[in-house]
Amino acid sequence: MNEIDIEKAAALMRSASNMAVLTGAGVSKESGIPTFRDAQTGLWAKYDPQQLASPEGFKNNPELVWQWYDMRRQNLANVQPNAAHIAISALESEFSEFAVLTQNVDGLHQRAGSKHVVELHGNITTFYCFDRLHPASEIPTGLKQPPVCHCGSLIRPAVVWFGEALDRSVWRSASQTAIGCEVMLVVGTSALVQPAASLPFDAKQKGAKIIEINPEQTPLTRRADLFIQAPAAIAFPLLMQYFRQS
Ligand code: NAD
Numbered sequence: 001m002n003e004i005d006i007e008k009a010a011a012l013m014r015s016a017s018n019m020a021v022l023t024g025a026g027v028s029k030e031s032g033i034p035t036f037r038d039a040q041t042g043l044w045a046k047y048d049p050q051q052l053a054s055p056e057g058f059k060n061n062p063e064l065v066w067q068w069y070d071m072r073r074q075n076l077a078n079v080q081p082n083a084a085h086i087a088i089s090a091l092e093s094e095f096s097e098f099a100v101l102t103q104n105v106d107g108l109h110q111r112a113g114s115k116h117v118v119e120l121h122g123n124i125t126t127f128y129c130f131d132r133l134h135p136a137s138e139i140p141t142g143l144k145q146p147p148v149c150h151c152g153s154l155i156r157p158a159v160v161w162f163g164e165a166l167d168r169s170v171w172r173s174a175s176q177t178a179i180g181c182e183v184m185l186v187v188g189t190s191a192l193v194q195p196a197a198s199l200p201f202d203a204k205q206k207g208a209k210i211i212e213i214n215p216e217q218t219p220l221t222r223r224a225d226l227f228i229q230a231p232a233a234i235a236f237p238l239l240m241q242y243f244r245q246s
Pocket of ligand 1 (some may be wrong): 029062105189192215233
């Protein structure tokens with residue numbers, strides 16, 4: 001991690017009044033939630049994420065998909081927001097406009113105190129059937145198969161699966177945030193899953209400065225104004241220190 005880049009990132013952020021943060025699975029890794037790539041171990045190693053997170057996968061094997069999401073939902077009870085989620089939440093009050101656009105479905109930004117969060121891919125603690133939303137309070141954990149709603153359809157997690165479109169109003173809000181921000185922090189995303197991956201490019205095209213935080217390079221890295229090569233929970237405390245000094 002290059003400290004000079006962190007200092008430059010803090011100065012860029014200080015110069016802005018409208019800031020957006022785009023996050024992916026990597027921001028939750030230090031909370032103990034594996035990214036999809038890391039999740040390919042243990043019991044689930046033999047399954048392709050496409051089998052577990054697609055409408056076809058649910059149609060072919062609803063029990064398997066249900067149990068995978070149920071396991072992830074139950075795991076949420078044992079994890080906490082990490083230093084990166086907490087820093088992102090602390091930044092919110094420092095800007096006149098601020099939004100978190102997240103691809104994560106774990107709700108950790110909200111648990112860290114972030115108020116303006118756009119969940120691009122939904123949330124695993126909400127469910128829907130053919131015709132309505134079902135809150136977590138209606139769906140107990142530990143079920144071995146998806147419950148059937150009174151309407152006759154299977155209940156499924158309210159997340160966006162591979163091959164599915166994002167909710168229109170959610171996407172509109174994310175797009176407007178991206179094209180209106182002056183600085184976008186892009187944290188812990190492989191920048192591969194579309195359409196979310198297009199948001200930093202759209203922001204850049206409209207003149208925003210892009211700061212990427214990731215231990216690995218991504219397709220975005222070459223276009224980013226600053227690349228902080230580090231795990232998010234390591235980079236953020238230092239970034240906040242410089243931000244508060246600048
Ligand atoms: P991804 O798995 O494709 O990529 C994760 C990225 O995080 C990689 O670029 C990796 O280098 C980086 N990373 C790993 N450790 C990190 C750390 N400590 N700090 C910062 N970055 C780190 O994830 P994605 O880009 O979010 O896209 C995959 C899809 O997976 C998304 O649709 C998302 O909904 C879903 N997903 C969500 C969760 C979650 O909610 N926590 C977990 C797994 C997958």
